[in-house]
Amino acid sequence: MRTSNTLRGLAALVAISLPWPASADDLTLTGGGQRLSGTVISISGDGDVKLDSELSPEPLSLQAGAVEKIAFSAKPSTEEPVTTLIELINGDLLPAAIESLDEGRLSVVTPDAGRLEIPRQAVKSMQFGIQRRKLIYEGPRSLEEWTISDEDTKNWLYENQSFVSKGPSSASKMLPLSRQFIIRFQLKWQSGTIPNFLVSFADPLDTKGEPSNRYYLQFGGAGLEIKREASKGKRYNTIAILNRPSSQYPDNRLQVEIRVNRDNARLQLFINGEPEGEFADPIPDIPKGSGIMLTFHTVNGGGQEIRNIEILEFDDTRRHRAEDRGDPRSDSLISREDDRWSGSLIGIRNTAQGALFCFKTNFQEEPIEIPEADVSTVFLAEHATAKPDQAAHPFVLRLLGDGALRVSSCQFTGDSASADHPLLGQLTFRRGGITAMERITPAPKP
Amino acid sequence: MNKHRPLIRSGIVLAMLSMASAPESHADAAKSIVRFANNDVLSGALESITAERMRWNSPLLGRPSSFFTDKILDISLTPTLPEETQDHETTVTLTNGDTIRGQLASVTDEAVSLDTWFAGRINFNRLMVSGVKIEQHAAYLYRGPIGMDGWRQTADPPVWNYHRAAFRSSGSGGIARAGVLPDECSVTFETAWQGDSIRLRVIVFSDDPTTDNPSSGYELSFQRGSIHLRNSKTQSFIGSAQSRVLMENDKARVEIRASAKNNRIALFINDQIIEVWNDPDAAQAQAGRGLHFISGSTLPLRVSNIGVAQWDGVLDQMPEPQAGLNRRFGIPGMGMDEEAAPASEGKSDETRMELANGDSLVGEVSAIHDGIISVKSPLGEIKLPVSRLRTVALTPVEAERSKRRNGDIRAWFHDGSSIVFLLESSDMDTITGSSQNFGTATFKTAAFNRIEFNIYSPEFEDLRRADEW
Numbered sequence: 001m002r003t004s005n006t007l008r009g010l011a012a013l014v015a016i017s018l019p020w021p022a023s024a025d026d027l028t029l030t031g032g033g034q035r036l037s038g039t040v041i042s043i044s045g046d047g048d049v050k051l052d053s054e055l056s057p058e059p060l061s062l063q064a065g066a067v068e069k070i071a072f073s074a075k076p077s078t079e080e081p082v083t084t085l086i087e088l089i090n091g092d093l094l095p096a097a098i099e100s101l102d103e104g105r106l107s108v109v110t111p112d113a114g115r116l117e118i119p120r121q122a123v124k125s126m127q128f129g130i131q132r133r134k135l136i137y138e139g140p141r142s143l144e145e146w147t148i149s150d151e152d153t154k155n156w157l158y159e160n161q162s163f164v165s166k167g168p169s170s171a172s173k174m175l176p177l178s179r180q181f182i183i184r185f186q187l188k189w190q191s192g193t194i195p196n197f198l199v200s201f202a203d204p205l206d207t208k209g210e211p212s213n214r215y216y217l218q219f220g221g222a223g224l225e226i227k228r229e230a231s232k233g234k235r236y237n238t239i240a241i242l243n244r245p246s247s248q249y250p251d252n253r254l255q256v257e258i259r260v261n262r263d264n265a266r267l268q269l270f271i272n273g274e275p276e277g278e279f280a281d282p283i284p285d286i287p288k289g290s291g292i293m294l295t296f297h298t299v300n301g302g303g304q305e306i307r308n309i310e311i312l313e314f315d316d317t318r319r320h321r322a323e324d325r326g327d328p329r330s331d332s333l334i335s336r337e338d339d340r341w342s343g344s345l346i347g348i349r350n351t352a353q354g355a356l357f358c359f360k361t362n363f364q365e366e367p368i369e370i371p372e373a374d375v376s377t378v379f380l381a382e383h384a385t386a387k388p389d390q391a392a393h394p395f396v397l398r399l400l401g402d403g404a405l406r407v408s409s410c411q412f413t414g415d416s417a418s419a420d421h422p423l424l425g426q427l428t429f430r431r432g433g434i435t436a437m438e439r440i441t442p443a444p445k446p
Numbered sequence: 447m448n449k450h451r452p453l454i455r456s457g458i459v460l461a462m463l464s465m466a467s468a469p470e471s472h473a474d475a476a477k478s479i480v481r482f483a484n485n486d487v488l489s490g491a492l493e494s495i496t497a498e499r500m501r502w503n504s505p506l507l508g509r510p511s512s513f514f515t516d517k518i519l520d521i522s523l524t525p526t527l528p529e530e531t532q533d534h535e536t537t538v539t540l541t542n543g544d545t546i547r548g549q550l551a552s553v554t555d556e557a558v559s560l561d562t563w564f565a566g567r568i569n570f571n572r573l574m575v576s577g578v579k580i581e582q583h584a585a586y587l588y589r590g591p592i593g594m595d596g597w598r599q600t601a602d603p604p605v606w607n608y609h610r611a612a613f614r615s616s617g618s619g620g621i622a623r624a625g626v627l628p629d630e631c632s633v634t635f636e637t638a639w640q641g642d643s644i645r646l647r648v649i650v651f652s653d654d655p656t657t658d659n660p661s662s663g664y665e666l667s668f669q670r671g672s673i674h675l676r677n678s679k680t681q682s683f684i685g686s687a688q689s690r691v692l693m694e695n696d697k698a699r700v701e702i703r704a705s706a707k708n709n710r711i712a713l714f715i716n717d718q719i720i721e722v723w724n725d726p727d728a729a730q731a732q733a734g735r736g737l738h739f740i741s742g743s744t745l746p747l748r749v750s751n752i753g754v755a756q757w758d759g760v761l762d763q764m765p766e767p768q769a770g771l772n773r774r775f776g777i778p779g780m781g782m783d784e785e786a787a788p789a790s791e792g793k794s795d796e797t798r799m800e801l802a803n804g805d806s807l808v809g810e811v812s813a814i815h816d817g818i819i820s821v822k823s824p825l826g827e828i829k830l831p832v833s834r835l836r837t838v839a840l841t842p843v844e845a846e847r848s849k850r851r852n853g854d855i856r857a858w859f860h861d862g863s864s865i866v867f868l869l870e871s872s873d874m875d876t877i878t879g880s881s882q883n884f885g886t887a888t889f890k891t892a893a894f895n896r897i898e899f900n901i902y903s904p905e906f907e908d909l910r911r912a913d914e915w
Contacts, residue, residue, distance in 0.1 A: 029488070029506055036486045048508070055482050055517045057499070066506035150744055154605060154617035166603030300602045 027051065027062070028069040028160060036060065040070060042411045043395065043437060068160075070437050081401060082111055086118070087125040088423050090388050091273070095401030098126070098355050098372070101348035112399060112433025121383045122423040128375045129336065130402075137175050137292075137311040146171040146294075155298070162188075162307030165296040172205050172293040179262045180314035183292070187219060188253040188305045194221035195246050195254075195304060196297040200229075202260060204289030211235050213287040215267070217256065221246050226258070226269060230283045240269055240279040259314050262286050332379040333359050335370065345378060388422030398436040399429075410437060481519040483906055492521060492891065495872045497853040515869075518899040519909055522610065525860045526892035527589050528563045534817075534833030536560060537863070538570055539577040540883050541847045545863040546570075550580065550819075550832050553811040555841050564893030573846040574883045578838040582802050588626050588754040592860060592895070597623050598655045605741065611860050611895040612750035613739065614915070620647075620740035622655035626754055627735050630705040634753040635739075636862060638697035640915060643670040645742035646749075649678060650704045650711075653734030662734045664711055664725070666702060668692060669742070673720065675711060680727050687713065687721035699751075705759045706733030712761055719765050746915050751861045762803035800836040811838060848882035850902055855879070857889065858896040866901065 024037040027049070038053035038060070047064030086094045086108065096108035096116070106118045140146065143158045148171045155167035163171065189195035200216035211231045218225045226240040246252075249272075257270035265281040292311070298304045326332050331345040343361040350356075355372040393406040397419060405427070407419035417429045479489045480502060490504030500518060503510040536550040538558055546568065548560035557569040558578060591597065594608045601619025608614075613621055627633070627650060637646060651663035663678040671693035675684040691698050692715065701714035709728035713720040737754070741747045799807045799821070809823035814832060821828045851868050857877070858864045867879030870886070877897075880886040900906040 031489055031506065034487050034489055034506070036488065037484060053486075054484070055486060055513045057512055057514065060511055061508035062506055063508050153744060154601075155603060 024054075025051075025073055026071045027067050028071075029062070029066055030068055033160065036062075040072070040412055040437075042409075043070075044409050047394075047439060072431075072434050072436055082109075083128065083130050084108075085127045085130050085402060086123060087127070088118075088122050089124045089382075090406060090423060091124075092405045092421075092423070093403050094405065094424075095130075095399065095403045098348055099350060100355075101345065103347075106348075111401070112430040113427050116424060116427075118424060120380065123380050124382075125380065126378045128372055128377070134313040135310065136177065136181065136313060137173070137309065139309050140307070143171075146173045159305075160307075162305045163294065164303055164305040165298040166303060167298055167300040168296070169298060170293060170295040172203075172291055174205060174291045175311055177202065177290040177311065178313045180260065182257060182259045182310075182312045182314045184255075184257045184308065184310040184312075185306050186253060186255050186308045188251075188307070189246070190303045191252050193299070193302055193304075195252075196220050197304060197306070198295040198297070199256075199306075200291075200293040200295070201258070202262065202287035202289050203291040203293050204287070205291035205293060212289070213283075213285055214289055214291075215239070215258075215260070215281075215287060216293075217258065219246070219254065219256075224254075224271070226267060226279065228281055228283050228287075230285070232285070233283070237283055239267060239281055240277065242269075242271065242276060261314065262288075326379070328379075328382040330362070331359070331381050332377075333357065333370070333375060334377045335374050336376045337374070338376075341368075345380065348372075393422055394439055396438050397429075397434055398438070400433050400435055477524040479522045480513070481522075482513075482517050483519050483900070483909060484517070491874075492523070492872075493874055495869065495877070497869050515899060519906055520896055520898045522896050523891065523894050525592055525611075525895045527592065527860060529585075531585055533585070534580055534582045534831075536832070536838075537577075537579045537581065538575055539579070540570065541574045541576045541845050542866060542883070544865045544883065546865055547859070547861065547863055549817075550578070550814060550838070552814050553578070553838055553840065555843075558840070564890040565887045568884050568887050570884050571846075571848075571882065572840065573843050574848055575840065576845060578840060580802075580832060580835045580838065582833045582836075586753050586755050587628065587631075588623075588752065589860070590752055591750070597621050600656060600658050600738075600740070610913075611858070611862070612748045615741035615743075615747045617744050618740075618742055620658040620738050622649075622652065622736055622738040624652075624655040625735045626737050627651060627704075628756050629707050629733065630757045630759045632701060632703050632753075632755045632757040633737060634699070634701045634751070634755075635749055636697065636699045636751045637668075638748045638750075639743070639745065640696070640747070641743060641745040644668050644692055644698075644747070646747060647738070647740040647742060648700075648702065649736070649738035649740070650702060651706050651733040652678065652736035652738055655736045655738070658738065658740050660734065660736065660738070663736070664704065666711070666713065668700075673713060675723050677725055677727055682727055684711075684725055685721065685723045689715050689720055691715050691718075697748075703757050703761070705757065708759060710759070719761075719763055721765055722761065748915075753861075797839045799839045801830075802834050802836050809839070810841070854881075854901055856898040856901045857894045858898070859893060860895045 025040045027036045029035055036051060036053060038051045041050040041052055041059055043049050049062040049067050051060045051062060053060055082095050082097045084096055084098055086096055088094065094110060096110040099107040099109060101120065104120055106120055106123055107115070108118065109115050140158065140161070140163050143156055148156060152169045152171070155165055155169035156171065157164040157166060183201050185199065187195065187197050197219045198216055200214050203214040204212050206212040212229060213231050214229050216227055216229065218227060223244050224242040225238060228237045228239050229235060230237060255272045259268040265286050266278055267281065268278045269276040294306060296304050326342055330342045333341045333345065341359060341361045343359060346358040346360055346367055348355050348357050353371065357370040357372065357375055358367050359370060360367040393408045395407050395410065397405045397407055397410060399405065405421055407421055410417055410419040412431060415431050417431050417434055419427050421427050478491055479487060481487050488502065488504050490502050493501040493503050493510050495501070495515065498515055500513045500515050501510055502513055532549055535547050537545055537547050538560055539545050546560060548562035551559040551561045551567055556572055558572060558575045559567055559569045561567050591608055591611065591613055599606055599619065599621050601617065605615050605617035605619035606613050606621040633650060637644065646668045648666045649660060649663050652660035653662040654660040660678055665676050665678050667674045671688050671690060672686060673689060674686045676682060677684060699716050703712040709725040710722065712722045739749050797808050797810060799809065801807060807821060807823060807828065809821035809828065811819060812822045812827065813820040817832050818829050819832045819835065853868050854866050855869050856864050856866045867881040870878045870880055872878065875891055876888050877891055878886065878888045898910060
């Protein structure tokens with residue numbers, strides 16, 4: 001592990017002149033409809049952003065609270081994408097290739113931050129054989145790209161990359177959905193109002209009102225439910241239910257991710273990044289549709305919105321992350337054939353044929369050796385290590401390959417970016433490996 | 447932005463970078479918006495601008511910051527309109543298409559001079575003036591819109607928004623303003639529409655701005671080429687008329703002169719009188735003070751340059767006689783010639799001036815003083831108020847067009863007129879510019895609602911055109 005540095009103050013984040021990059025970062029600003037683009041030079045712990053813009057002869061300084069979102073102009077590495085995702089005890093995710101593991105350390109090579117030594121106690125799990133997910137749809141980008149009836153048009157607004165519903169409204173879109181796909185979106189509703197969203201997927205978008213085979217998520221004041229509508233037999237069937245009232249979601253917003261595997265009729269649900277479980281669809285005749293439909297029962301004059309809709313191909317190689325890991329005092333290993341062992345992962349070593357896992361189960365005298373190609377997921381035993389103070393690390397750096405690291409601040413210098421991580425210490429990234437930076441705790445008052 | 451299109455965008459849902467402290471007050475305080483050619487947008491206040499740099503003060507930025515002028519598409523401003531005291535307004539049209547309004551100060555062989563509230567006296571080179579037109583009106587009681595303040599929407603959710611000095615509708619519904627009309631008033635506005643026809647209702651003398659169906663007033667319904675008038679209280683049909691302008695165009699300038707005293711309504715379209723109606727149920731009419739614009743279409747409709755002025759109840763002209771059935775019952779296809787053959791057509795010549803009542807006068811302007819114009823005519827010198835003229839005859843010249851120069855900007859007034867000049871300098875309240883049209887002038891920034899930059903760049907013009915609707 002690299003030496004951990006103390007938090008860097010604003011004074012340390014002095015703007016450094018940069019060569020103009022090949023692409024620009026997009027900043028969505030507060031205040032409605034405002035945006036700037038350019039190259040982010042630095043983001044301080046207070047949220048001050050320095051931006052090099054082609055519009056201005058000097059770097060622009062944006063005050064804390066002025067920026068809602070930064071989408072970086074990420075550029076993938078030319079190297080082979082890594083297929084392992086390491087989950088740290090604070091929930092952070094790091095895409096990396098495993099070099100070795102012993103009692104105390106995990107050695108990895110990351111595509112964008114080089115070689116890292118990670119204390120074993122800081123690692124929660126490792127997922128192997130992960131494939132890069134192909135993006136099927138990202139939006140919304142405009143009302144025009146969705147099918148909206150004339151009657152509903154007046155109730156939809158497109159603002160700040162989101163659909164805002166001002167009254168009862170629906171919109172649909174047909175997409176080239178694969179058999180296995182992931183749908184992600186963020187819902188937001190007005191403070192003091194009761195949300196009423198319905199998002200259907202794998203929807204054939206048949207005649208309105210007629211029974212059809214499809215899934216839908218329904219979210220209201222009492223909670224959330226995933227339902228299966230069937231064209232034959234019992235029409236509406238509950239697949240998953242979360243009795244968590246809407247008032248319990250901070251900032252009146254909800255992040256949803258549903259992983260749909262139509263080959264084995266199973267769905268995984270993630271709410272605000274946390275797994276809620278895997279659920280089986282008990283109804284035969286799995287939905288074959290490729291449509292998405294938004295149906296918002298918004299009261300007239302109210303405001304419900306959906307943004308950051310993403311549809312990705314789902315390879316299902318991460319299916320075990322959502323599972324119950326078993327006894328947290330021991331290590332667990334799940335193979336790609338769904339075999340499960342509890343015991344102790346003695347080590348991982350590199351061989352000419354790839355990484356070899358040495359695992360001692362609770363039921364065998366001799367450890368067994370398993371090639372990485374056969375391993376799906378490893379959970380490492382939990383220790384009494386104190387988790388880092390999340391409040392001191394208000395930002396999340398999003399990395400290519402589904403990485404997400406919490407940091408206190410970030411400096412950008414030429415083609416590299418540096419940040420201080422509570423578990424990994426000082427990190428230096430290839431700038432093109434960062435896709436976004438977002439604040440996950442409220443900014444200080446300007 | 448296009449130049450720097452990112453190779454990959456985040457494939458991850460993004461939460462807000464800032465949440466609790468999202469400075470709503472920033473947006474409230476900022477009245478101006480600058481748009482750049484790369485689609486970047488920033489609100490704030492214009493501090494100064496030159497041909498090279500603009501200084502912009504945004505609440506989101508830590509301090510006032512400089513931007514390159516050659517990257518700016520336009521700046522939207524919130525104009526401040528002065529109290530109107532004049533009974534007429536002169537519009538000078540220049541050979542480059544610019545139009546400027548003010549009080550006619552003088553007309554000579556060398557120059558046409560306007561007194562303006564925003565730049566003092568401006569002397570326009572006679573060779574570059576293509577027309578002078580005078581409009582008579584009482585002092586404006588309302589001019590706008592300059593925002594949504596004071597207006598109330600009737601649809602839920604609202605369908606009207608304010609953008610570029612105009613109200614724009616995105617669906618069926620109304621926008622209304624209470625207490626804006628006197629007993630006898632002239633309501634002028636410009637309207638434009640998408641689709642194959644206009645669908646607009648205008649209600650005057652309403653007593654309830656919260657509904658599209660108030661229980662008092664008169665409702666003019668514009669649909670395709672027809673206009674229907676009804677009493678809002680009794681719902682009785684009063685009359686109808688036809689307009690070829692509405693049928694053949696996608697925009698029009700409308701004037702409604704209405705009297706709650708004698709229950710008379712007169713309609714003008716593109717300055718031509720269309721019809722005059724008298725309400726036979728006058729005793730049942732109740733006069734409110736409200737004005738409504740109601741879109742009847744889901745297609746966008748625009749209303750701009752709204753003016754309300756006192757009317758003296760007197761009409762200087764009447765519509766051409768029409769077939770009785772058409773006047774009474776509004777049979778389509780009949781009585782549509784009033785716009786095709788203006789009264790003055792065929793009798794104007796280069797020295798003939800039109801008067802507001804339709805009369806005309808041949809002569810040459812010798813002096814203008816205190817609103818009185820002296821005309822040397824074959825009958826001797828005639829003095830009359832400038833407000834009684836509709837056009838001013840200019841000495842024939844070989845017209846010239848001002849040169850286009852790098853650094854020219856186009857400044858738009860709230861009433862839809864605009865002027866092009868070379869940006870010389872500016873401070874927080876004024877912009878100084880020059881042009882072959884008028885030499886050098888210093889304009890109050892508060893007169894403009896939008897300033898466009900890089901106006902001869904086809905790429906920039908395409909971007910601006912895309913934002914028209």
